[in-house]
Amino acid sequence: MKKILLMLLCAISVANAQKTGSLSIRFDHFLGNEPLILNDKKYKNATGDEFNVSLFQYFVSNIKLIRKDGSTYDIPQDKSYFLIRESNKDSKTITLTDIPKGKFTGTSFLIGIDSTRSTSEIGYRKGCLDVGGDAKDMYWAWNSGYIFVKMEGTSPQSTAKNNMFMYHIGLFGGIGNKKTLNNIRYATIDFGKETLRIKDSKNIPQITIKADASKILNGETNIEIAKNPTVMGGPFSAKIAENYKTMFSFVGLGTLVANADKDKNALGMNQEQK
Numbered sequence: 001m002k003k004i005l006l007m008l009l010c011a012i013s014v015a016n017a018q019k020t021g022s023l024s025i026r027f028d029h030f031l032g033n034e035p036l037i038l039n040d041k042k043y044k045n046a047t048g049d050e051f052n053v054s055l056f057q058y059f060v061s062n063i064k065l066i067r068k069d070g071s072t073y074d075i076p077q078d079k080s081y082f083l084i085r086e087s088n089k090d091s092k093t094i095t096l097t098d099i100p101k102g103k104f105t106g107t108s109f110l111i112g113i114d115s116t117r118s119t120s121e122i123g124y125r126k127g128c129l130d131v132g133g134d135a136k137d138m139y140w141a142w143n144s145g146y147i148f149v150k151m152e153g154t155s156p157q158s159t160a161k162n163n164m165f166m167y168h169i170g171l172f173g174g175i176g177n178k179k180t181l182n183n184i185r186y187a188t189i190d191f192g193k194e195t196l197r198i199k200d201s202k203n204i205p206q207i208t209i210k211a212d213a214s215k216i217l218n219g220e221t222n223i224e225i226a227k228n229p230t231v232m233g234g235p236f237s238a239k240i241a242e243n244y245k246t247m248f249s250f251v252g253l254g255t256l257v258a259n260a261d262k263d264k265n266a267l268g269m270n271q272e273q274k
Contacts, residue, residue: 021198023065023096024206024256025107029056029086032214036086046218049225051155051165056213057085058149059112059128059138063096065196066106066188073100081113083128083138084211097201104196107207108188111245112148115172115184119145140233145170148183149244151216160229167216168232169240181238185245194253208251219243 029036031043036056044050061081064072074080075096085091117125125131129146131139138147147170154163173182189209196205217223221239231237 020098020100020201022201022204023099023196023198024093024204025096026093026206026208027084027211028208028251029092030210030212030214032212036213038086043214045214045225046222047224049155049157049217051153051157051225053086053151053153053213055087055150055152057083057087057138058211059083059146060094060109061113061117062110064108065099065102065104066108067102068105072108073102073104075099077117080109081117081127081129083134093206095204099198101198101200104191104198106188106190108186111185111187111248112170112183113146113172118172119175140170145172145180148185148241149216151213155225155229157224157226158229159226165225165229166231167240169237169244171233171237180233181235183237183241185241187245187248189248189250191250191253196253204256206254206256208254210249210251212247212249215247216240216244219246 031041031053034041034043036053038056039052039054042050042052059082062077063075063080065075066072076098079096079098082094083091084094113129117129122131125135128134130136131141135146138150139145140147147168149167149169151167153165155165156163158165160166169183171181171183173184174180191207196207198205217225220242223240223243228236231240
C-alpha cells in the first residue's frame with residue numbers, strides 16, 4: 001500500500017512538473033549604442049557633458065508575462081524581486097521557475113520596489129531585499145524605502161566635490177500622512193515578431209533585454225550635470241524616473257541548453273523556438 005501511495009505521489013509530482021517550465025532573462029547594459037564599461041570609458045550626454053560611470057544598478061520586481069490576448073501570468077511576488085548590478089555579472093541574468101506552459105508575446109515589470117514590500121516586516125525582505133545584506137547600499141533608512149535606480153560617476157562639468165555626480169532615485173509615495181513623491185515606474189517590453197514558448201525546464205528560453213543607462217540623462221528631460229550633479233529625494237527625481245522608464249528594450253530570444261558538464265552558458269540567441 002505504501003509503495004502504491006509513493007508511486008502515486010511521484011506520478012503527481014512528475015505531472016505537475018511537466019505542466020510548468022522556467023525562463024531566463026538577461027540584462028545587457030549599454031550607454032546609447034555602446035556597451036557600458038565602468039570607470040574608464042568616456043561618454044557624452046545630450047547636453048554635451050562628458051562623463052564616466054562608476055556604478056549602475058537597479059531593482060526589477062513584480063514581473064509579468066503577457067499573452068497575445070493581453071492577459072498576463074504574474075510571477076509569484078515572493079519570487080519576483082531582483083537587484084541587477086553592472087559590477088556583478090551573475091546578477092544580470094535572472095531565472096524564473098514554475099511558469100505554466102504557454103505562449104507569451106511580451107513582459108512587464110516594475111523598476112524598483114512596490115510600496116507594500118518596502119514597508120513590510122523585515123522577515124518578508126530577504127535575499128536582495130535584505131537591508132543588512134545585499135540591499136544595504138540600496139535603502140534609505142530615513143524614508144523606510146528602497147533606492148530603485150542608482151548611477152554614479154564623474155564629469156568635468158560637475159560642480160560637486162571631486163567632480164562626482166550621483167543619481168539615487170527612489171520614493172514610493174510615502175506611508176499614511178507622510179506623503180512623498182511616487183517614483184514607481186513600469187517597463188513594458190514587446191517581443192515583436194517572436195513568441196516566448198514555455199515548455200519545460202530542460203531547454204530554458206532566454207530573453208535578452210537591453211538596459212540603456214543613457215536614458216537616465218537623456219529623454220523627456222535632458223539632464224545638465226553642472227546644474228544637477230546630485231539628485232536623490234527632491235522633486236527633480238521624478239524627471240529622471242520619467243526618463244529611465246524607457247531604458248529597457250527587447251534584443252532577442254534564445255534557448256539555454258543544459259550540457260552534460262552542467263555548463264549553463266550554452267546559448268543559441270536569436271533562434272526561433274519551434
